[in-house]
Amino acid sequence: xxxxxxxxxxxxxxxxxxxxxxxxxxxxxxxxxxxxxxxxxxxxxxxxxxxxxxxxxxxxxxxxxxxxxxxxxxxxxxxxxxxxxxxxxxxxxxxxxxxxxxxxxxxxxxxxxxxxxxxxxxxxxxxxxxxxxxxxxxxxxxxxxxxxxxxxxxxxxxxxxxxxxxxxxxxxxxxxxxxxxxxxxxxxxxxxxxxxxxxxxxxxxxxxxxxxxxxxxxxxxxxxxxxxxxxxxxxxxxxxxxxxxxxxxxxxxxxxxxxxxxxxxxxxxxxxxxxxxxxxxxxxxxxxxxxxxxxxxxxxxxxxxxxxxxxxxxxxxxxxxxxxx
Amino acid sequence: xxxxxxxxxxxxxxxxxxxxxxxxxxxxxxxxxxxxxxxxxxxxxxxxxxxxxxxxxxxxxxxxxxxxxxxxxxxxxxxxxxxxxxxxxxxxxxxxxxxxxxxxxxxxxxxxxxxxxxxxxxxxxxxxxxxxxxxxxxxxxxxxxxxxxxxxxxxxxxxxxxxxxxxxxxxxxxxxxxxxxxxxxxxxxxxxxxxxxxxxxxxxxxxxxxxxxxxxxxxxxxxxxxxxxxxxxxxxxxxxxxxxxxxxxxxxxxxxxxxxxxxxxxxxxxxxxxxxxxxxxxxxxxxxxxxxxxxxxxxxxxxxxxxxxxxxxxxxxxxxxxxxx
Amino acid sequence: xxxxxxxxxxxxxxxxxxxxxxxxxxxxxxxxxxxxxxxxxxxxxxxxxxxxxxxxxxxxxxxxxxxxxxxxxxxxxxxxxxxxxxxxxxxxxxxxxxxxxxxxxxxxxxxxxxxxxxxxxxxxxxxxxxxxxxxxxxxxxxxxxxxxxxxxxxxxxxxxxxxxxxxxxxxxxxxxxxxxxxxxxxxxxxxxxxxxxxxxxxxxxxxxxxxxxxxxxxxxxxxxxxxxxxxxxxxxxxxxxxxxxxxxxxxxxxxxxxxxxxxxxxxxxxxxxxxxxxxxxxxxxxxxxxxxxxxxxxxxxxxxxxx
Ligand SMILES: Nc1ncnc2c1ncn2[C@@H]1O[C@H](COP(=O)(O)OP(=O)(O)OP(=O)(O)O)[C@@H](O)[C@H]1O
Ligand code: SF4
Ligand SMILES: [Mg+2]
Numbered sequence: 001x002x003x004x005x006x007x008x009x010x011x012x013x014x015x016x017x018x019x020x021x022x023x024x025x026x027x028x029x030x031x032x033x034x035x036x037x038x039x040x041x042x043x044x045x046x047x048x049x050x051x052x053x054x055x056x057x058x059x060x061x062x063x064x065x066x067x068x069x070x071x072x073x074x075x076x077x078x079x080x081x082x083x084x085x086x087x088x089x090x091x092x093x094x095x096x097x098x099x100x101x102x103x104x105x106x107x108x109x110x111x112x113x114x115x116x117x118x119x120x121x122x123x124x125x126x127x128x129x130x131x132x133x134x135x136x137x138x139x140x141x142x143x144x145x146x147x148x149x150x151x152x153x154x155x156x157x158x159x160x161x162x163x164x165x166x167x168x169x170x171x172x173x174x175x176x177x178x179x180x181x182x183x184x185x186x187x188x189x190x191x192x193x194x195x196x197x198x199x200x201x202x203x204x205x206x207x208x209x210x211x212x213x214x215x216x217x218x219x220x221x222x223x224x225x226x227x228x229x230x231x232x233x234x235x236x237x238x239x240x241x242x243x244x245x246x247x248x249x250x251x252x253x254x255x256x257x258x259x260x261x262x263x264x265x266x267x268x269x270x271x272x273x274x275x276x277x278x279x280x281x282x283x284x285x286x287x288x289x290x291x292x293x294x295x296x297x298x299x300x301x302x303x304x305x306x307x308x309x310x311x312x313x314x315x316x317x318x319x320x321x322x323x324x325x
Numbered sequence: 326x327x328x329x330x331x332x333x334x335x336x337x338x339x340x341x342x343x344x345x346x347x348x349x350x351x352x353x354x355x356x357x358x359x360x361x362x363x364x365x366x367x368x369x370x371x372x373x374x375x376x377x378x379x380x381x382x383x384x385x386x387x388x389x390x391x392x393x394x395x396x397x398x399x400x401x402x403x404x405x406x407x408x409x410x411x412x413x414x415x416x417x418x419x420x421x422x423x424x425x426x427x428x429x430x431x432x433x434x435x436x437x438x439x440x441x442x443x444x445x446x447x448x449x450x451x452x453x454x455x456x457x458x459x460x461x462x463x464x465x466x467x468x469x470x471x472x473x474x475x476x477x478x479x480x481x482x483x484x485x486x487x488x489x490x491x492x493x494x495x496x497x498x499x500x501x502x503x504x505x506x507x508x509x510x511x512x513x514x515x516x517x518x519x520x521x522x523x524x525x526x527x528x529x530x531x532x533x534x535x536x537x538x539x540x541x542x543x544x545x546x547x548x549x550x551x552x553x554x555x556x557x558x559x560x561x562x563x564x565x566x567x568x569x570x571x572x573x574x575x576x577x578x579x580x581x582x583x584x585x586x587x588x589x590x591x592x593x594x595x596x597x598x599x600x601x602x603x604x605x606x607x608x609x610x611x612x613x614x615x616x617x618x619x620x621x622x623x624x625x626x627x628x629x630x631x632x633x634x635x636x637x638x639x640x641x642x643x644x645x646x647x648x649x650x
Numbered sequence: 651x652x653x654x655x656x657x658x659x660x661x662x663x664x665x666x667x668x669x670x671x672x673x674x675x676x677x678x679x680x681x682x683x684x685x686x687x688x689x690x691x692x693x694x695x696x697x698x699x700x701x702x703x704x705x706x707x708x709x710x711x712x713x714x715x716x717x718x719x720x721x722x723x724x725x726x727x728x729x730x731x732x733x734x735x736x737x738x739x740x741x742x743x744x745x746x747x748x749x750x751x752x753x754x755x756x757x758x759x760x761x762x763x764x765x766x767x768x769x770x771x772x773x774x775x776x777x778x779x780x781x782x783x784x785x786x787x788x789x790x791x792x793x794x795x796x797x798x799x800x801x802x803x804x805x806x807x808x809x810x811x812x813x814x815x816x817x818x819x820x821x822x823x824x825x826x827x828x829x830x831x832x833x834x835x836x837x838x839x840x841x842x843x844x845x846x847x848x849x850x851x852x853x854x855x856x857x858x859x860x861x862x863x864x865x866x867x868x869x870x871x872x873x874x875x876x877x878x879x880x881x882x883x884x885x886x887x888x889x890x891x892x893x894x895x896x897x898x899x900x901x902x903x904x905x906x907x908x909x910x911x912x913x914x915x916x917x918x919x920x921x922x923x924x925x926x927x928x929x930x931x932x933x934x935x936x937x938x939x940x941x942x943x944x945x946x947x948x949x950x951x952x953x954x955x956x957x
Contacts, residue, residue: 057549089552096550101543106565106641115561116551151641167551340796465941467888469895470930473915477923488919584804591896592915606811606898614811625800 003070004174004207005031005054010067010077012046012053019279023049023062025231028304028311031175034205036198038218038239040254041228042275047211050228051177053077054209055092056084072174090120093168097180099160103152110148113167120171135166139196158189162196169200176201179211194221215254219243227251230276230286237310247307247317249293285315333633337626344622345396346389401619402612406605411616415598421491422590422597424502426582428517429524434575436521437528444529445536446559456529463526468585472519472592479515486511489594516593520586524578531574535567569639576632580625678950685946692939695932699754706748711905738924740913746924749910750932756906757936760817761887764824768886769879771825772832773871779833780840781863791837794830802827806889807898815901820893824886835878839871873951880944884937891933907933 012024023046031037039047052058054069056079069077071092076084088094096102103112113132114125121128129148136144139162152160161181168176178197182190198221201208210222218225219239226236227250235248246252274290282288284299291298297315304311383391395401401412444453480488492503492512503509539545540563548562587599594600598617605613637643680686703709738746779790797805809823843866893899894908895915902909907929914925 055550057546085552085554087552088550094547094550096543096547098543102547104544104548104562104566106569106639107562108641115553115557119552119554119557153642164547343796461941461945462938465884465934465938467892467933467937469892470911470933473911473918473926473930477918477927481919481921481923581801581804584801584807587807588803588892588896602807602811603896603898606807614808618808621804629799 002033003030004033004035004072005029005209006068006070007050007054008068008070010050010053010069011065012049012058012062013065014062016061016279021278022231022281023278024053027067027228027231027233029226029233029236031207031209033174033207034201035224036201036208036210036222038222038225039209039211039228040213040215040218040225042213042254044275044278045228046231047213047228048179051094051179051209051211054177055088055094056081057088086120089116089173090171091173092175092177093171093173095161095164095168095176095178095181098184099157099164099181100152100184102164103160105152107151108148109150109152109155109163113148113163113170116167116170131170132166135170136163138169138200139163139166140192141166158185158193161185161189161193165193165197165200169204169206172204173206176206176208177211178208180213181210182217183212183214190217197221215243227254230278230281232286232313233311234287234313235310236312237308241308241310247310247312248314249291249316250287253290285313329637330630330634333630337630340626341623345393345619350385350389396619401616404605404610404613406608406610406613411612412620414601414613415616415620418596418598418601420501421503421595422583422586422599424504425513425516425520425586425589425595425597426579428504428513429520429582429586430575430579432517432521433524433528433578437525438532438571440525441529441532442536442559442564445533445540448533448537457533460526460529463522463529466522468519468523469588469592471522472516472589475515475519476592486514488515491596516589516595519592520582520589523585524575524582527578528571528575531571532567535570536563539563539566569636572639573632573636576628576635580628583624584621675950679946682946682949685943688939688942688946691935692943695754695936695939696758698751699758702748702751702755706745706751708745708748710744710749710752738928740910740925746910746928749905750907750929753905753907753910753929754932754936756817756900756904757887757890757908757933760821760824760890760900760906761883764821764828764886764890765879765883767821768825768828768882769832769875772829773836773875775829776833776836776840776871777863777868779837780844780867781859787837790833794833794837797830798834802831802885803889803892806893807896810893810898815899817900817904820890820899823893824889827889828882828886831878831882832875835874836867836871839874840867843867843870877944877948877951880940880947884940884944887940888933888937907936 007030008028010024010027011022014021014023025046027046027050029037039050041047049058049062053064054071054076056076058064064077067077068075071087076087103109110129110132113135114128117123117128117131118125133144133148136147141147141159141162147155147159147163152163155163161184165181168178181197182193185193194217197208197210200206210218212218222239224237225239225242226233227242227248228234229250235242235246235251242251243255246255276282276286276289285291285294285302288294288298293314293316295316300315302313302315304313306312307317399412400410403409404411404414407414440456444456447453476488479485490512492509493506494501494503494509503513545558545562548558553562583599586595586597587602589595590597590599591603598620601613602617604610605617698705740746740749775790779787806823806827809826810820813819813823890899890906891908891911894906895912897912900906900909905913910929911926911933914922914927914929917925
């Protein structure tokens with residue numbers, strides 16, 4: 001399997017009046033062709049900023065300060081704007097969380113889909129329109145011609161998110177970054193959307209980074225999972241490995257707070273304490289103050305270690321695993 | 326749409342009717358109606374003749390009925406000074422005022438919107454700060470004083486353009502206006518600029534606020550994620566949204582342009598209906614004052630109606646509601 | 651909210667540690683250099699106007715002190731009576747510096763008087779609407795909306811057309827043109843306040859509506875009313891000047907700044923700029939300084955914008 005995306009040592013910081021927010025602070029991962037990777041973490045952990053760093057949409061006061069992003073072997077971290085623009089929506093697409101907010105309210109659906117094609121290819125409007133119509137059909141939208149003429153407010157939330165997904169696939173990208181695309185939708189619609197997205201990645205061989213804070217969603221969708229905490233990936237590995245046998249105390253906590261079938265009867269586990277203040281992270285391991293497996297060693301920054309085919313940032317992975325049992 | 330317009334027309338009619346009541350009873354209660362409607366140098370016999378001719382000896386409801394009947398037939402009384410129907414006088418002076426107001430609106434739009442756009446896109450640049458400071462002055466400076474300064478600078482000191490009067494008329498597409506001749510343009514430039522100043526400031530502030538708000542919204546970020554050019558994002562996605570409030574407010578302000586033209590026309594000796602009004606007030610030519618008032622009310626009501634229709638055309642969300650209604 | 655009501659209430663016992671709301675307000679106000687300077691300029695203008703008789707070389711309206719021979723002298727000329735006319739003289743030989751200070755007295759009086767009266771009337775009508783509720787409130791607000799759809803300048807112009815010239819008439823015209831802005835402000839506050847729990851609680855306790863209006867709504871409209879009041883007073887001064895300039899405001903016997911500017915207008919085309927320009931600058935400084943103060947007051951008093 002060849003790598004579509006290789007991110008290494010990525011640091012994206014925001015230089016605010018109150019201080020430097022290290023939203024992404026040393027992130028490494030690789031996504032292979034056709035692979036779906038789940039990126040999980042609580043709110044504010046830097047998932048979206050990781051995604052925006054990849055497509056080069058970090059605005060002042062933020063900036064990629066370090067690291068490399070290789071897309072199909074080409075370095076695109078801090079690449080020229082023209083280059084990034086030609087990749088965006090073309091080779092790398094993005095789907096946003098809130099379908100109410102992402103489609104422009106005063107432009108018709110056809111305008112917003114056709115422009116995504118015409119921005120990257122010189123085809124006739126008619127061709128672009130036909131492709132848009134077919135794309136809507138692919139994501140399960142009935143009577144797509146009619147929907148194309150509609151304004152966003154005339155569609156339901158689920159319908160709008162399907163439009164966004166269809167738009168993301170329009171130019172057959174190599175990678176799609178889906179930033180919590182189903183969070184704003186109710187559960188049945190959520191399941192349908194996930195199903196459509198999964199089907200399409202299989203058909204087209206598109207790789208996907210699925211950002212969410214809902215472990216249950218990635219469990220059924222992704223092949224690999226990266227768990228983020230305070231700007232760093234703390235655990236990364238095959239989905240079954242991590243879900244069945246989490247090694248990082250934070251992952252353990254996350255899993256503990258999801259009641260799943262095979263965990264029935266066990267005590268529901270809560271992560272204690274507050275989400276960290278990104279302006280004033282604790283010394284050493286950022287998870288320290290909330291960690292039940294903490295030892296004296298944790299006053300230092302835990303390095304990335306490879307254990308059993310997954311990578312981990314923790315001094316005491318075993319203790320964490322013990323605690324669950 | 327038709328239902329909407331008909332409903333609004335009926336509302337407008339109601340407002341005009343209400344205002345006619347206020348104007349009529351205002352004139353009759355605030356001032357002595359004889360004094361208001363008869364030339365001040367009339368003698369006793371004249372006054373008595375006028376009283377019976379005008380029906381002032383009849384009950385006030387009957388008088389109002391007569392007034393309304395006359396008004397409906399376009400008869401708002403004769404000017405004391407010119408001996409002509411007041412309405413005809415006002416209509417005769419209207420084109421000059423309209424061309425001034427339209428020129429001012431045009432200036433406000435072509436100067437205000439680009440400056441506001443710039444200030445909104447680059448809020449921290451020095452030029453933007455200068456633009457905003459200037460717009461505060463545009464708001465606070467009394468129009469008539471700015472007019473004086475304009476005359477002093479451009480007409481007296483630099484002698485670039487004439488200080489007063491309306492220039493030669495030209496004809497284009499059957500419309501007669503001074504803006505179709507060079508001489509006319511040189512005459513209209515200063516008064517139009519003077520009248521526009523306040524609205525330029527308004528357009529700057531509206532546009533800037535709209536751009537700044539829109540640039541932070543998800544749909545702009547999504548448009549960027551699709552790889553659209555900056556130009557398309559600004560001029561299609563952002564502009565189409567902010568044009569809704571800008572057009573609405575600027576449209577409503579057209580009425581106040583006509584109101585304010587009273588000041589500008591006096592300073593620049595512009596032969597419009599504002600100048601006519603001031604002369605009428607100074608010469609106690611009350612029928613002209615009353616007629617002006619009725620015309621202006623009609624105007625405001627009409628402008629409100631047109632802006633409402635425009636608004637529903639521009640904003641697709643409003644259109645839907647209307648279809649439902 | 652309570653800290654805003656304290657703005658109008660003098661604070662009796664300043665304790666060394668606890669910052670009173672008034673002190674906080676003062677500290678926040680003077681944080682802005684521009685607003686501080688503007689306030690200073692405005693106070694100076696007021697002082698100049700108040701003490702005009704003692705700090706001007708002539709009383710420009712005492713005919714015995716004015717000499718036609720001094721007419722249209724450029725700035726810096728020496729007057730017949732020996733003093734220097736730093737700002738020149740007008741068409742009838744009045745020292746412009748003196749005329750401007752006396753003119754400011756009239757302009758400020760008209761502006762402040764109409765501002766205060768309009769505030770009181772608008773506030774009273776707004777409170778009546780809030781107190782009465784139901785149909786009466788709806789009718790009052792319809793009238794307010796209708797009036798506000800016409801520019802204040804036009805309403806004032808129509809009023810002076812009907813009423814005629816004179817200080818009392820122009821004040822009346824300005825009050826009629828501006829009361830609706832205050833009524834709208836009160837009403838906006840009343841809507842917010844009425845929705846709040848303590849008013850509902852007060853109603854449950856059987857406390858009279860009268861008390862609700864005066865104890866709850868009235869104190870809370872003070873801050874926005876002060877802001878609207880500043881801006882509207884500036885616009886009243888500017889409006890009076892405009893009307894007087896047009897010749898439909900104050901008569902020659904009450905020469906406000908606007909009348910002075912109008913008198914200088916005829917000389918402007920012949921290059922005697924000072925007769926109009928200096929009174930104009932005085933008007934400008936007055937209006938702009940009040941507006942800047944009002945702008946900043948809005949920021950300081952608006953709890954929504956506070957961090
Ligand atoms: N423009 C900005 N200026 C300063 N800090 C920012 C900015 N944008 C994001 N951040 C900070 O970066 C951190 C990571 O934000 P990010 O949006 O990536 O979180 P997330 O993991 O996507 O959370 P969520 O689940 O809420 O979407 C947050 O702590 C946030 O405060
Ligand atoms: S490094 Fe220490 S504090 Fe951090 S997660 Fe591991 S055990 Fe807990
Ligand atoms: Mg996010």
